[in-house]
Amino acid sequence: MDLRIFTEPQQGASYDDHLAMAQRAEQLGFDAFFRSDHYLRMGDGDPSPGPTDSWTTLAGLARETTSIRLGTLVTSATFRFPGVLAVQVAQVDAMSGGRVELGLGTGWFGAEHAALGIPFPDKRFGLLEEQLEILTGLWSTPTGETYSFSGQHYLLTDNPALPKPVQSPFPFIVGGNGPRRTPRVAARFATEYNQSFPDKSAIPAQIGRVRAACEEAGRSPDDLVQSVALVACVGADEAEVARRAAVIGREPAELREKGLAGTPAEVVDGLGALAAAGVTRVYLQCLDMRDLGHLDLIASEVMAKL
Known part of the structure; x- marks a missing residue:
């Protein structure tokens, strides 16, 4: 079971907060x-x-870490044109020495689009599909050749398809809990399929749908990493669990039901249940980015026992 740290910096965090947490996660x-x-x-x-821009932040972290992998969960297809995104991601991958992964989704938060003046069409799944096709097309184009694409949403003409990422093939994460279209897109493009904050009882059925989509696409289902993202709130005792829950404005009982919360023993059991359901990677959403002691506890009392 891979454990990854997942943050929500838009809630209030500086680049220095990112750096401190990323470096501690790497050390642990x-x-x-x-x-x-x-x-x-x-x-x-x-x-x-x-706010901080995700790819600007990751570029900085790429130069100030050495081994930990870095990425987005998930970049919104509405935020950047695919040709520009391809340049950004390939550059940050090179800056990191090949440690970057791109999670890509349709976007959902209409208010932030209105606040920044970003168009937010009602139907966005086509944007995601075409962006994935363009990114894979650009990065698989042989050096010295150009890439063109004509779709419903994007038109690229004689793109030099540079720079290339260090990693080939490049790791894409497709996330979402949709029952049909998302599994098909993941089976076609992704190296990892992520369920973000799902009902735990629904996880096995969705994994089954994704595996079936892989088989329909002629791909081995075992080639696709199955992951989930859940809120983490771990405490050495009940008082510490309650304290950490209060800081993020949540209740311990609700976090136990919907996330990975409680004492280390409880969280180890929760991870075991996820593994039994077919999950091999978990993103621990740590909402208090200044609580580095939370990472210390998870590393010593949860990760060390897996």
């Missing part, structure tokens, strides 16, 4: 440090110091 042996791709705080509270 976590598989990866991921962040969301959002520009607006969700819910009430002080948004200071303001």
Whole structure:
């Protein structure tokens, strides 16, 4: 079971907060440090110091870490044109020495699009499909040749298909809990399929749908990593669980039901249940980015016992 740290910086975090958490996660042996791709705080509270751009942040972290993998869960297809995104991601992959992964989704937070003046069409799945096709097409084009694409949403003409990422094939994560279209797209393009904050009882059925989509596409289902993202709230005792839950504005009982919460023993059991359902990678959403002791506890009392 791979354990990855997943953050939501739009809730209020600076680049220095990112750096401290990413470097601590690397020191502790976590598989990866991921962040969301959002520009607006969700819910009430002080948004200071303001949003940070995901790919600008990851570029910095690429140069200030050495081994931990880095990525987005997930970049919104509405935020960037695919030709520009291809340049950004390939450059950050090179800056990291080949440690970057791209999670790509349709986007869902209409308010942040309105706040930043970004178009937010009602139907966005086609944007995601075409972006994945363009990115894979650009990065698989032989050096010295050009790439063109004509679709419903994007038109690229004689793109030099440079720069290339260090990694080939490049790791894509497709996320979402849709029952039909998302599994088919994951089977076609992804190296990993992610369920973000699913009902735990629904996880096995969705994995089954994705595996079936792989078989229909002529692909081995075992080639696709199955992952989930869940809120983490771990405490050495009940008082510490309650304290950490209060800081993020949640209740321990609700977090136990919907996330991975409680004492280390409880969380180890929860991870075991996910493994039994077919999950091989878990993103631990750590909402308090200044609580590095949370990572210390998870590493010593949860990860060490897996």
